[in-house]
Amino acid sequence: MIDIWTEKYRPSRLSDIVGxxxxxxxxxxxxxxxELPHLIFAGPAGVGKTTTALALTMELxxxxxxxxxxxxxxxxxxxIDVIRENVKDFAxxxxxxxxxxxxxxxxxxxQLTPEAQAxxxxxxxxxxxxxxxxxxxxxxxxxIPPIQSRTVVMRFxxxxxxxxxKRIEIIAREENFAIDEDAMDAITEISEGDMRKALNILQTxxxxxxxxxxxxxxxxxxxxxxxxxxxxxxxxxxxFDEAREMLDSMMIEQGLSGIxxxxxxxxxxxxxxxxxxxxxxVIMALGESEFRIVEGSSDNIQLDALLAKLAYIGQEVN
Ligand SMILES: Nc1ncnc2c1ncn2[C@@H]1O[C@H](COP(=O)(O)OP(=O)(O)OP(=O)(O)O)[C@@H](O)[C@H]1O
Ligand SMILES: [Mg+2]
Numbered sequence: 001m002i003d004i005w006t007e008k009y010r011p012s013r014l015s016d017i018v019g020x021x022x023x024x025x026x027x028x029x030x031x032x033x034x035e036l037p038h039l040i041f042a043g044p045a046g047v048g049k050t051t052t053a054l055a056l057t058m059e060l061x062x063x064x065x066x067x068x069x070x071x072x073x074x075x076x077x078x079x080i081d082v083i084r085e086n087v088k089d090f091a092x093x094x095x096x097x098x099x100x101x102x103x104x105x106x107x108x109x110x111q112l113t114p115e116a117q118a119x120x121x122x123x124x125x126x127x128x129x130x131x132x133x134x135x136x137x138x139x140x141x142x143x144i145p146p147i148q149s150r151t152v153v154m155r156f157x158x159x160x161x162x163x164x165x166k167r168i169e170i171i172a173r174e175e176n177f178a179i180d181e182d183a184m185d186a187i188t189e190i191s192e193g194d195m196r197k198a199l200n201i202l203q204t205x206x207x208x209x210x211x212x213x214x215x216x217x218x219x220x221x222x223x224x225x226x227x228x229x230x231x232x233x234x235x236x237x238x239x240f241d242e243a244r245e246m247l248d249s250m251m252i253e254q255g256l257s258g259i260x261x262x263x264x265x266x267x268x269x270x271x272x273x274x275x276x277x278x279x280x281x282v283i284m285a286l287g288e289s290e291f292r293i294v295e296g297s298s299d300n301i302q303l304d305a306l307l308a309k310l311a312y313i314g315q316e317v318n
Contacts (some may be wrong), residue, residue, distance in 0.1 A: 005203045006196050009171050014055050017048050019163035023154045027052070031059045034099050038124070038133045040148065042140040043156025046196030049136045053105045061097050068095055068102040075108045080116035084123045091127035101132050109135035110142035117144045124150070158193020161185070167195065168202060177206060182213040190220050223250050223260075228268035235307045236274075236314030243307050258299030262290045262306070278313055285309040
């Protein structure tokens with residue numbers, strides 16, 4: 001059986017979780033004092049919310065942590081009544097640890113309706129002497145104020161490229177392979193702060209046998225930023241036919257849509273060294289083409305029109 005790296009390399013200690021330093025400091029202090037308030041972990045996907053809840057539990061309870069941890073998922077536990085029953089059953093049995101409480105981790109808590117959350121709040125009160133709740137959600141604003149005011153909110157951030165690279169390097173060492181800076185940049189760019197996505201790309205690319213930036217872009221169905229750079233400079237130099245040919249091959253060989261192309265050019269333009277005036281004009285042109293395509297206009301005509309506009313903008317003297 002192959003190991004899935006997101007599980008194999010899920011940190012089991014708070015100190016191995018990267019990029020959430022403030023949160024880890026606070027949680028470490030709770031661990032040291034053997035105390036814990038109710039918590040809300042808010043933040044985007046794949047940044048360590050579940051991992052942190054698990055690592056925190058392991059550090060608090062050590063060996064017997066499993067008996068002291070209940071994980072529920074608000075979006076698939078079929079309604080608030082099932083959740084409350086589960087909580088009740090779990091909370092009834094005395095904690096098998098010296099701290100005097102157990103942890104209930106409720107994933108996707110923002111999926112519960114406000115009414116369900118209100119019911120949950122009452123359950124929370126009822127068992128609060130022997131349980132601590134950790135709510136996980138994307139936005140803490142989706143949690144009702146009475147729950148918010150009884151919890152400490154911790155905001156998880158997207159993982160910064162340098163922190164992601166730290167983790168990738170550790171995994172590369174463990175798995176015995178080399179990865180160059182370009183490939184790491186490609187992974188951090190595509191995964192946009194989502195560590196789960198980064199590790200999945202890393203594992204896919206490792207098993208494909210070719211650990212290169214080009215292959216990473218190819219596998220994830222994204223064009224290499226360098227291609228957009230070339231496309232943009234050809235178009236702005238007025239080499240319409242060459243640019244169009246390049247565009248066609250990106251669409252056919254890499255399966256990119258008109259919208260993908262426009263978004264790709266958009267992220268490339270930000271790094272491009274052209275005059276601010278030209279940059280603004282290009283961005284306006286991109287905005288217009290995107291709008292038209294989304295509204296149902298043909299990819300082909302809009303992309304041709306865009307290339308024509310870029311040629312026009314490129315003619316202007318800086
Ligand atoms: N901050 C981090 N440091 C190290 N590894 C991480 C971090 N965040 C995520 N990972 C890795 O990514 C995987 C997924 O992370 P996790 O399950 O904690 O995400 P999550 O924030 O709970 O996301 P979701 O909102 O989708 O549930 C983990 O198993 C771990 O391998
Ligand atoms: Mg999670």
